[in-house]
Amino acid sequence: MCGRFVVASAGSELVGILRVDVEGDDLPAPSYNVSPTDRVAIVLDSAKTEPPTRRLESARWGLIPGWAKDPKIGVRAFNARSEELEDKPMFRTALEKRRAVVPSTGYYEWKTVDGEKTPHFIHPADGSPLFMAGLYEWWKNPALPDDDPARWVLSFTILTRDAIGHLGSIHDRMPLFLDADYADAWLDPTVDNVRDVLDAAIDAAPALAETLDDHVVSKAVGNVRNNGPELIEPVEG
DSSP: OOOEEEEOSOHHHHTGGGOOSEEOTTOOOOEEEEOTTOEEEEEEEETTSSSOEEEEEEEEESOOOTTOSSGGGGGGOSEEEGGGGGGOHHHHHHHHHOEEEEEESEEEEEEEETTEEEEEEEEETTOOOEEEEEEEEEEEOTTSOTTOGGGEEEEEEEEEEEOOHHHHTTOSEEEOEEOHHHHHHHHOTTOSOHHHHHHHHHHHHHHHHTTEEEEEOOGGGGSTTOOSGGGGSOOOO
16 A cells, blocks of 8 residues: 655656646645645646646545545545456546546555564655556535635545565555556546556556665654655664
């Protein structure tokens, strides 16, 4: 699973490689300790234009499906197992039409040995951005009037798959990683072969995982109130 991650650069710097057409007005500041319900910048292709417009938008971490009566449902939907998406009503429609890329600097995972959990920071060895596959939804808050712009909430989930190699020795799950070139196919809302797109992403993720480094970091990352560059610095394991 992925329950904490890092976005250490401004959104526009981080995703320039993805050729974003439009940047939102309320993009969040960098964060070294993103946790569920926090807002971060995600990339999506809007099908309302032809061709689709690639957008960088602020979104809430934890998917809120359009049919939800309460946004609290998103608290437990911050990750989605890629192998179960088509079987889950919460994710099925988003997989078909609303796929996203979640740009990051890296993510945290906790390794458990003899009952003790040790946090690791997992990141690209070359310092390049780490792109994670996601799904997004728009939810209309019924408690707000139609003329209130805050009535629409954009939310997302990060997809996961079985971990492999050295990442598997830390945790049994890992995010579904995407390279920048394959992100185009993942984001395209007009593709007909969604199952093929998903399978290709699942199959390609292990090669990307092998390029990642990890190191032990301070247990201070476990407290969501801590947020600074010192959180990703190596410490003695």
